Amino acid sequence: MEMGKSTALKKETHRSNSNLVKDIIIGMSDGLTVPFALTAGLSGVLNTTHLIIISGLSEIAAGCISMGLGGYLAGESEVEHYDAELKREFSEIETVPELELKEVEDILIKMGVEEQLSREVALQISKDKTRWADFMMKLELEMEKPAKNRAAISATTIALSYLVGGFIPLFPYIIMHDSKTAFYISCFVTVIALMIFGYFKSRVTGQPVIKGTFKVTITGIAAAAAAFLLAKAVS
């Protein structure tokens, strides 16, 4: 019992950590990458850092609001979508109960429960409509109930991660005047940051560390290279 409890707790912690980490990853990946790429691109066509800083700051502000609010709205729609499907499930229980009962039975049979026992269990589950609907949501629609406060937490986490990530490539342009020198320092600092971020991301998500670190770093470099070449080509 003691052990079962601690395992359950461990699993629970795993799950909410995984949501937080996913949001930090979403915000930080883009935050490290897009402002890095944008400032790198502009440094190829501008000699002073003034406009690069303005662009970088504008982009970080826009990115924070867009991703934060975007994340909030996405989380909110998830809750609304779940609620709509749940409502439909309840109405099907009212209107076609024998069909829904058969569906519970079929799901149990698929789980390896004998036919007659499935019928018995289905009848017991159907005694409580909330449990019945919950069963259908999880096992027929395979939808998990999203946490109600998830959207706001998710939004804040994504926005802050974007902000923190975005300042790393930008700060060399703030403290230097020559855009070329700032560009080299920004590349150096950001590639190191991408590697550290990639390393922690891989550790936390249980991916192979070298492969994971490499993937994150190459994404940032690819985005910066694309922006740099495009800016050069257009100017």
Add this chain to the structure above:
Amino acid sequence: MEMGKSTALKKETHRSNSNLVKDIIIGMSDGLTVPFALTAGLSGVLNTTHLIIISGLSEIAAGCISMGLGGYLAGESEVEHYDAELKREFSEIETVPELELKEVEDILIKMGVEEQLSREVALQISKDKTRWADFMMKLELEMEKPAKNRAAISATTIALSYLVGGFIPLFPYIIMHDSKTAFYISCFVTVIALMIFGYFKSRVTGQPVIKGTFKVTITGIAAAAAAFLLAKAVS
């Protein structure tokens, strides 16, 4: 049976549509918003459109790669995370089978199944280890198996949506020379696009249409206003 099948199919379609729509929403929200905000911010401090176009294009390229690859990596980690938890579940079935059997029983009891019947059903489910682990994943950890090819589809959808979204606010700067005129047209076109996008988003996700449209539009305007004011303040 015919009806049950068509309902199941409807629900399946619902589910994969919901993933696609979610990705389009993620890409298009940011695509419409960030390049809009960035170009708007720069138009406040620059008189010609040349550098605005370069910034906008760099940002779109960086955003597509970052969000697309970011989405791909996030989807891939989801698959890897699921596989790691599944492996752990299998190992627990091997090492502490009586504890895992008790967990199946407890879950069934919570569903409203009587104690003795729960024991019987748990024993039947545990005859097949794959079904047993599957049961634990869905009902104890509440994790759904992510589709294997989801990551690549998701990445492409997000990147393309970002690209399409990003060109809407940018194209006025491409066809005009005066940044002020281009700014007004970009605002007009993008706010309309945000409203249309918000309307469809609300329809598809089953949200109240006016509220949903308003939310999307206000996010875009807030991001652009923040970028504009920040650019003005810094320059």
